[in-house]
Amino acid sequence: MRSVQALAVAVLSVLIISDVSRAAEPKPGGIFRIYHRDSPGSASIHEGATYSLNVPFMPIFNNLVIFDQHIAQNSASTIRPELAESWAWSGDNKTLTFKLRKDVKWHDGKPFTAADVKCTFDMLMGKSQQKFRQNPRKSWYEQVEEVTTNGDYEASFKLKRPQPALLSLLASGYSPVYPCHVSPAEMRTKPVGTGPFKFVEFKANESIKLTKNPDYFKKGLPYLDGIEFTIIPNRSTAILGFVSGKFDMTFPTEVSIPLLKDVKSQAPNAVCVVEPNNVSTNIIINSTAPPFDNLDIRRALALALDRKAFIQIMFEGQGDIGGTMEPAPDGLWAMPKDMLEQIPGYGPDIEKNREEARKLMQKAGYGPDKHLQIKVSTRNIAVYRDPAIILIDQIKSIYIDAELDVVDTAQWFPKIARKDYSLGLNLTGNAVDEPDQSFYENYACGSERNYTNYCNKEIEKLFDQQSEETNVDKRKKLVWEIDKKLQEDVARPIIFHARTGTCWQPYVKNVTIMSNSSYNGYRYEDVWLDK
Amino acid sequence: MFAYIVRRLFLMLVTLFGISVIIFVLLRVVPGNIVDILFDAAGFVDPADKANLERELGLSQPIVIQYLHWIGGLLHGDLGYSYVSEKPALEEILPRIPITARLAGLALLFSASIGIPLGVISAVHQGSRLDYALRVVSLSGLSLPSFWLGLLILMASVSLFGTMPIFNPNPKTWLEALTIYAVPAMAVGFRSAALTMRITRSSMLEILRQDYIRTARAKGASEASVNYHHALKNAVLPVITVIGIEAAFLIGGLIVTETVFNIPGIARFLVEALRWRDYPIVQNLVMFIAVVVVVVNFIVDMLYAAIDPRIRFGD
Numbered sequence: 143m144r145s146v147q148a149l150a151v152a153v154l155s156v157l158i159i160s161d162v163s164r165a166a167e168p169k170p171g172g173i174f175r176i177y178h179r180d181s182p183g184s185a186s187i188h189e190g191a192t193y194s195l196n197v198p199f200m201p202i203f204n205n206l207v208i209f210d211q212h213i214a215q216n217s218a219s220t221i222r223p224e225l226a227e228s229w230a231w232s233g234d235n236k237t238l239t240f241k242l243r244k245d246v247k248w249h250d251g252k253p254f255t256a257a258d259v260k261c262t263f264d265m266l267m268g269k270s271q272q273k274f275r276q277n278p279r280k281s282w283y284e285q286v287e288e289v290t291t292n293g294d295y296e297a298s299f300k301l302k303r304p305q306p307a308l309l310s311l312l313a314s315g316y317s318p319v320y321p322c323h324v325s326p327a328e329m330r331t332k333p334v335g336t337g338p339f340k341f342v343e344f345k346a347n348e349s350i351k352l353t354k355n356p357d358y359f360k361k362g363l364p365y366l367d368g369i370e371f372t373i374i375p376n377r378s379t380a381i382l383g384f385v386s387g388k389f390d391m392t393f394p395t396e397v398s399i400p401l402l403k404d405v406k407s408q409a410p411n412a413v414c415v416v417e418p419n420n421v422s423t424n425i426i427i428n429s430t431a432p433p434f435d436n437l438d439i440r441r442a443l444a445l446a447l448d449r450k451a452f453i454q455i456m457f458e459g460q461g462d463i464g465g466t467m468e469p470a471p472d473g474l475w476a477m478p479k480d481m482l483e484q485i486p487g488y489g490p491d492i493e494k495n496r497e498e499a500r501k502l503m504q505k506a507g508y509g510p511d512k513h514l515q516i517k518v519s520t521r522n523i524a525v526y527r528d529p530a531i532i533l534i535d536q537i538k539s540i541y542i543d544a545e546l547d548v549v550d551t552a553q554w555f556p557k558i559a560r561k562d563y564s565l566g567l568n569l570t571g572n573a574v575d576e577p578d579q580s581f582y583e584n585y586a587c588g589s590e591r592n593y594t595n596y597c598n599k600e601i602e603k604l605f606d607q608q609s610e611e612t613n614v615d616k617r618k619k620l621v622w623e624i625d626k627k628l629q630e631d632v633a634r635p636i637i638f639h640a641r642t643g644t645c646w647q648p649y650v651k652n653v654t655i656m657s658n659s660s661y662n663g664y665r666y667e668d669v670w671l672d673k
Numbered sequence: 674m675f676a677y678i679v680r681r682l683f684l685m686l687v688t689l690f691g692i693s694v695i696i697f698v699l700l701r702v703v704p705g706n707i708v709d710i711l712f713d714a715a716g717f718v719d720p721a722d723k724a725n726l727e728r729e730l731g732l733s734q735p736i737v738i739q740y741l742h743w744i745g746g747l748l749h750g751d752l753g754y755s756y757v758s759e760k761p762a763l764e765e766i767l768p769r770i771p772i773t774a775r776l777a778g779l780a781l782l783f784s785a786s787i788g789i790p791l792g793v794i795s796a797v798h799q800g801s802r803l804d805y806a807l808r809v810v811s812l813s814g815l816s817l818p819s820f821w822l823g824l825l826i827l828m829a830s831v832s833l834f835g836t837m838p839i840f841n842p843n844p845k846t847w848l849e850a851l852t853i854y855a856v857p858a859m860a861v862g863f864r865s866a867a868l869t870m871r872i873t874r875s876s877m878l879e880i881l882r883q884d885y886i887r888t889a890r891a892k893g894a895s896e897a898s899v900n901y902h903h904a905l906k907n908a909v910l911p912v913i914t915v916i917g918i919e920a921a922f923l924i925g926g927l928i929v930t931e932t933v934f935n936i937p938g939i940a941r942f943l944v945e946a947l948r949w950r951d952y953p954i955v956q957n958l959v960m961f962i963a964v965v966v967v968v969v970n971f972i973v974d975m976l977y978a979a980i981d982p983r984i985r986f987g988d
Contacts, residue, residue, distance in 0.1 A: 348937040386831045555713040
């Protein structure tokens with residue numbers, strides 16, 4: 143009897159194991175249907191600055207290196223080779239050399255070589271004849287002296303000084319290699335890549351279609367026959383489409399926390415994840431003109447913020463408080479909590495902070511009988527408008543009466559550049575969880591995206607110091623020090639870091655949503671549909 | 674009559690010229706252009722890059738030269754290139770016209786085929802329960818915004834049938850094709866049908882009180898003949914005017930309906946193009962809509978003459 147039982151158990155175990163292995167075996171075929179939140183301006187990733195471009199077009203390309211597509215937290219240790227077989231730093235950390243794969247072809251059949259790498263990065267650095275219409279990430283390659291090739295399958299980045307962050311920048315979804323033989327204009331309309339999917343068509347405001355690249359250098363991949371993005375700007379329609387099964391996945395990180403509840407109630411089998419997206423909501427202050435040229439008023443403003451209230455109202459508690467760098471545990475460079483709470487305005491006792499703020503306001507000549515009248519400018523988009531309204535409410539407690547000034551998207555940046563604002567509510571997204579990208583882009587003297595023109599030469603020295611530091615622990619401490627100083631200087635007060643949701647149908651396998659960037663996780667080469 | 678038609682045609686041309694100037698100037702008066710928007714997305718402006726791009730797109734030329742360039746191209750069938758997609762504007766606009774035309778046509782058909790008969794019934798049964806019920810329906814039609822109604826239909830569809838009539842460019846069956854267009858057409862045509870019904874009702878009530886109707890009845894004409902032959906034929910004139918005006922206003926309703934039902938027609942495309950300040954698309958699309966409106970009005974005027982022989986054009 144016992145032997146019969148043992149046999150039955152053994153048979154059952156074999157069946158279960160075989161079933162599990164069968165379930166885990168990727169099934170080729172199928173079209174992955176995703177709705178897209180808006181119509182991207184072009185198909186050229188290098189010329190865009192929104193992940194509306196990365197999501198549909200990243201599957202067309204490859205980078206030299208890429209963040210592991212199945213590890214949510216991007217970091218130096220999750221960087222994997224892609225078009226490069228390997229990479230090596232020189233002894234002085236000033237040259238990064240990539241050995242390239244020899245079996246890669248562009249979608250039009252031409253071979254991929256080191257010349258394409260040189261072409262791409264020369265164009266990004268503004269050194270080539272051909273120019274991008276826009277080049278928003280030129281500053282990423284500020285420290286690259288030149289890109290050289292050694293034969294067809296080796297390319298080197300020669301740096302002006304050591305910059306360990308370069309590898310992370312190259313691993314971003316924003317760093318694909320473009321073909322030399324295709325013009326930037328063609329890349330905007332009919333992109334050619336080496337990636338797992340080929341471009342089929344892009345109908346503005348309608349759809350984007352990609353098809354499987356049968357000659358992809360990673361044998362057996364991709365599993366999908368194609369990917370189709372249906373452009374649905376109306377969020378309610380898009381969510382209803384997902385709930386009714388018209389789509390396999392929502393647009394990544396586009397489902398707000400309140401909407402997530404609706405999705406889960408209407409499609410209980412859907413798999414939904416909520417992740418931080420490394421986008422901070424912050425205040426930009428015009429410190430070149432009254433009243434915010436007065437440091438006391440700027441400090442009072444920072445002290446008046448009740449960050450938890452913002453997060454509670456907007457995200458039902460699912461958001462994070464931090465400095466410039468994305469908060470832990472998903473952010474790699476976040477200040478420790480005790481250090482963060484030492485910064486004025488970050489302490490838990492909001493009333494005490496505001497009392498201090500009121501004293502500063504009174505020192506500046508304002509009080510219960512004399513309120514400061516200002517406008518809070520922001521873009522006419524809900525994610526901007528909503529926190530601006532909460533901000534207006536909060537600063538009433540420190541004798542500031544503010545009026546909301548909503549600005550059309552086309553006018554937002556020109557207005558900020560003209561300094562035609564006193565207080566603005568802004569969102570800052572980071573493509574890579576990397577201090578070099580964040581600090582130089584947003585806080586360096588003269589940087590084009592340093593909207594407030596904050597300029598502190600002492601801190602800038604620290605920017606360079608951390609950028610050159612190869613020891614991660616030492617670098618982290620420097621980054622914390624910088625971040626703390628930026629907050630104390632009220633350079634661009636960070637209110638909160640958002641979290642957003644993504645949902646997919648249960649039969650969609652191998653999708654990973656990154657937890658410290660919204661720009662890097664859309665290669666989709668091994669995504670498959672268990673249908 | 675001939676002179677009237679010539680005069681109307683001349684007026685049409687003058688109107689279209691005026692519209693072309695207004696569109697062109699207004700678009701450029703609105704702050705920001707495509708270059709601002711492109712750089713806004715990038716988060717910064719490099720003045721040299723901006724100037725290059727403006728030169729490349731012809732935006733640095735004087736406005737009069739830009740206008741002449743556009744009109745000259747238009748007369749030769751060259752609508753220019755979309756700033757965003759960099760494809761010929763004609764290539765972008767043409768495939769979208771049939772989609773919106775089908776939707777608008779169905780909406781107007783729905784509006785007329787529902788609105789006129791219900792208006793007549795309501796007038797003929799004035800003061801009855803049926804009349805009150807129909808008036809409530811028509812009032813609700815006027816009160817419900819079409820985007821809200823559209824969303825409600827979509828939600829009900831998902832909740833009841835587990836699917837929704839979302840646009841598919843290649844429907845497999847005629848039923849699917851009909852659903853794709855009919856449901857949004859009903860959503861957008863409901864308001865129009867309600868308006869048509871109310872106009873028909875009030876016009877019919879006025880006509881039914883006329884002496885010649887009483888005479889017709891006295892001569893023994895049947896109720897159906899009185900209502901539909903004698904009364905409706907005379908009551909329908911203001912209804913045609915309203916339908917003509919509604920055809921022009923429909924584009925406004927279609928913008929939201931195309932957005933809610935995700936239909937890639939010209940109405941939604943126009944809004945997107947406007948958002949990007951894609952001048953070649955916006956200018957040509959608005960001109961196209963203007964031509965449609967002007968032509969529809971012209972046809973309505975001609976219909977007047979055909980339907981009501983009392984109307985004489987002063988020639």
